[in-house]
Amino acid sequence: MEIASKYDPSQTEGKWYSYWMEQGLFQSSPDEREPYTVVIPPPNVTGVLHMGHMLNNTIQDILVRRARMLGKNACWVPGTDHASIATEAKVVNKLREEGIVKTSLTRDDFLKHAWAWTDKHGGIILEQLKKLGASCDWDRTCFTMDEVRSQGVIKAFVELYNKGLIYRGVRMVNWDPKALTAVSDEEVVYKEVDSKLYYLNYEVEGEPGAYVTIATTRPETILGDTAVCVNPEDERFRHLAGKRVLVPLLGRAIPIIQDSYVDMEFGTGCLKITPAHDINDYEIGMRHNLESIDILNDDGTLSEAAGLFVGQDRFAVRKDIEKALAESGNLLKVEPYKNKVGFSERTDAVIEPKLSTQWFLRMGDLAKPALDAVMSDEVQFHPPKFKNLYRHWMENVKDWCISRQLWWGHRIPVWYLNDGSFVVAETEAEALEAARLQSGNAALGLDALRQDEDVLDTWASSWLWPITVFDGFNPDKKEIDYYYPTSDLVTGHDIIFFWVARMIMAGYAFKGTFPFKNVYFTGMVRDKQGRKMSKSLGNSPDPLDLIATYGADGVRVGMLLCSPAGGDLRFDESLPEQGRNFSNKIWNAFRLVKGWDVSESAEQPESARLAIEWFGERLQQEMAVISDHFSKYRVSDALMSVYTLFWDEFSNWFLEMIKPAYQQPIDARTHAAAVAYFDDMMHLLHPFMPFISEEIWQQLSPRKSGESIMVSQMPAQRAFDSELLQSFDLVKEAIQHVRTLRKNRNVPMREALELKVLTGEDGYVARYNPVLTKLVNLESVTVVKEKEAGAESFMVKSTEFFVPLAATVNVEEELEKLQAELKYTEGFLNTVMKKLGNERFVAGAPEQVVANEQQKKADAEAKIAVLKERIAGLQ
Known part of the structure; x- marks a missing residue:
């Protein structure tokens, strides 16, 4: 194919x-x-x-x-x-x-x-x-x-009502004049806006020329005022106790009342009370048995009860009433003012506090087990920082207004009888039966019942x-x-x-x-x-x-590349493009493996056997990391683990290690191992990139109809050999050094090199020489007892490697480079020594952190000794 x-x-x-x-x-x-x-x-x-x-x-x-x-x-x-x-x-x-x-x-x-x-x-x-x-x-x-x-x-x-948790009551609710319905506190978004603060004079009844001054951001609501309130401790207004003032423009007399709610330091110290249009005023009105005058229609226009500006929009009235108050002499001054105003989350209309008969759900008893569940981690939040926000909500929970004045939704299962009483039932037939029992009238018909017009809040x-x-x-x-x-x-x-x-x-x-x-x-x-x-x-x-443009897999990868749990993510189209590029990398690796000629008779090179052994352990190591990421819900980190495992370790290292020589076949055992590892990689990739992983998996080996990678098992996890992986990392580092040396010295890959090894304290694993030899084209690898003069050298930990390139080495340049490296390493050692010489650090830091610093000290000292020796040799 x-x-x-x-x-x-x-x-x-x-x-x-x-x-x-x-x-x-x-x-x-x-x-x-x-x-x-x-x-x-x-x-x-x-x-x-x-x-x-x-x-x-x-x-x-x-x-x-x-x-x-x-x-x-x-x-x-x-x-x-x-x-x-x-x-x-x-x-x-x-x-x-x-x-x-x-x-x-x-x-x-x-x-x-x-x-x-x-x-x-x-x-x-x-x-x-x-x-x-x-x-x-x-x-x-x-x-x-x-x-x-x-x-x-x-x-x-019905169940909650029967438990006494649902009740009907007149309450101050958040009213959306555009949607014509009540909305819950959580559906109100508060925004800071540029407003005006209007200072208004209310004349004291029977005392021409005597005034009290109030400040308000909503002058239109004076038409619903039913009192002016002062703090009983405020000496400035003691003489007004028991008196009345006249509402501007209307001349309606309202009492001056005293309530400790009033902040003596805020504004003028006098507060206008409009119980129908402010939650705090409503509560004061309840305490003082004040009349409540609702001056607004459901659509935000002024009602007949306002007496003036009837039928006009509330915001148009605010402009008109300012002029009228100025003309009547009741407007003392106007100041710019910033305040927070509630807007409907759904319609962006300014919310009106409104007295309304609604259905409510008691939340206190329901909230307690739900709060305990999260705070005890019976329900776990990822990331856990949101527990504090949750606790704040739940400890300050209010009863939920669950009724909405709409037609689209679940109609409230309450039926009213002609006498104003009601029954709660799941169906109309059950409601009729309950109504007959409640009224004692067995002949009661459906025409005597009227179902509540409201529907339940969507969240219900x-x-x-x-x-x-x-x-x-x-x-x-x-x-x-x-x-x-x-x-x-x-x-x-x-x-x-x-x-x-x-x-x-x-x-x-x-x-x-x-x-x-x-x-x-x-x-x-x-x-x-x-x-x-x-x-x-x-x-x-x-x-x-x-x-x-980028394919679903590319977009999925792109979304996750910038997606920390619980943190906002910054997205631009370079991310799904990166995802698409990853798809292309996967596809090219697949074409490479499937494009090799396979020989059943060819011997397996030792370098390939070692590569297979290494990648098996490396795969297991990263699978453990991926499982840990998933257990902590670090989904983006899990993707990055799979991404780097495929791109760096599998494609750039493993496939390079086993790739046959130009126009030569690959042995069957190595190819089978490569296909098996490719299969494992597709399994790890599948949750993130379901489409390309299915496409490749289906072509990797013969499949039966109905088979799919999505219902096949993840590779089994087992313990891995960390010592083998550490040893192999040293070999990989040596390979990178030789490649850098070739590049810096313009030594072509076709020219085989000699490599000599002066083994350091951390040892050198000679069994991986076949991998080293294959990837950087070495003629020989020899262990030596002493440094070889005139050779290009590099270090991996405390082991020194030499490549005889005497003819091509510029001694002056090499000395300059070695001295710069020595200066840097000595500076690094000095920093480490300062840390280790700090008694508070050594006593207070975790044991592993101190051990790491001591290892850095030992590595730096070993490197300095070798660098000094190399400089002396060149001099």
Whole structure:
């Protein structure tokens, strides 16, 4: 079979992905093997593949593929999230373009449009993940609003309500005037903005010309003021106790109250109280039994209750009311002011604090076992630095507002009766039965029930994801007993509370244990200047374009080359290009090995036998390092280990050592060993580069239909001979010195050299002479008892090597070079001696560190002695 001169990913990637799918190699079902389970962080159905998805899913795929090859029953569950706010906004925009207003539709009609949009767009991102090589069990694909997941969400709500953990109440919530829904505290992003601070005079009732001054960034909210508050300890305002002031523009009289909440040092010491539009004002209003006047409509325009500027947008009113206050004489002054303002994460609208009747989940009791699990490492974070952030969240957890004023989502399973009471049930039929019992009216019909209009927060479905993907609320389903708890979760640290913490809470609440054992936090993908990637900046490449240009393997390698766990990564296109270059290096090595003529009768050279022996130990050594990296979730480091093992040790050393002479065949034993090692290397590479490793593995040896590297076993690990490896490293160093000597002296490779060896204290392993002889073309290697004058020399540790090149040596140049080397070595020794002469260092440093310094001292002293001897010889 002729092997293509260049590797072309476009010819292999689609072919092998189809093969894996056709053979059912991604599928998993319970058996006697140890399960390895990963659930995908479900991307929004509104989304398309971006660089963050590329990184996250590459890491998941690496972990899953490696687990398969270690003999585990790997199950990677894919799926998407219905994304209530984002999807509803997309559908509303689409309808608007068609001339349809959401409010003109019934709920059922709107949902038909939403499902149609989801059916059309929802699977796009999962299809794109296939291009990346994601080895998910696609038969298990889930959607947070499919029937099984929806049933789980409803069952969970009912269970939590029955335990007294869900309640309905009027609370101050974060209101998104664009999405027209409440959002949780975690969905509010605070940004520093340039604002104004308005100083306003409120006239004291019955005392013309007497004023109190307050400062506010939101003058439009004075229309909802119901008090002015001062600190009871503030001497400046004692005379105002029990008096009232007039709200500017309205003339409405409101009381002056006293509350220790007021900071006497901040602003004017007087605070306007607007209970309907500020969380702190709301709490003060509750303490003092103040009236609450809601002056804003849901869309951010002023309501009838405001009395002025009705129907105008809140920000337009802020400009207009400034003019009106100036004209009325109530505006004392305006100053520039920087403050933090909350924005909706989904719509970027400025959040309004708003009093609203909502459904809440009590979080205190749920948070405790979830906090203990992480702090005790029952659930391990990688890197562990995120434990502190997690602890901060969990120790300050607030009740979760779980209701949303939307139509797209899981409708809250609460039914109201005509008398205002309600029942909670999984189905309408169960609700009717409960209502009849509760009311004592056995004849009650469905027309007497009205289901709550709101839906649940999107996260109220995704927090159950590791449970519901295995239908874990169905007592007849046993799969969850096998696959749960899952093994590893790979996600971004930006949703540590939104999702990770809540899943851990749900795990303990519903299954009595953690949902996953390990959490690997990826960083944010940034451009090479450190900026967040975004469409607006135009600095985010299309992942599919990258795959088309560099191949999926190249892009996967590129993502990992700059990807420390939990740290942000700086990406530019030189990285996937480096990945593609690595693919080409692998392919060229494959063509070299498969291109050799093989002789069954040829004797195996001793140099090849030694090379095979060495690489077997070197492979085992690096496999131990790779396993250690994976155990610590250092996935990028694991890739670099495989990368350097293949590029440097296998290609640049091993293949050079065994390569037959020009136009000569290779012996069968050596070739078989080379193919076997190539097979091992493809196994180590496969989790990172699934496509090229499959292509080469299939061609290395005859394969049967249905066979695949992805379901074959990783090479077995065993102890390795570290002494052999240390000895061989000395030989490699000697080879590099001879190559440098040839280059510096312009001695062509075809000219054989003599090499003489003056063995030092650390010895010289003569058994590797055949390797040395082959790689640098030596005529002979001779052990000598004393230095040979007029020879070019170099040192490896304390052993000195001589190459007789008297005719070509410039004595003056050589002396200059040796003296410079002596000066450097003496300086180095001086630095080491200072360290060893420092009693605090010797007493305080680890034993191994001190031993290393002592070894450096011995090596430097030996080298200085040899250099001085060589200088004396030349002089």
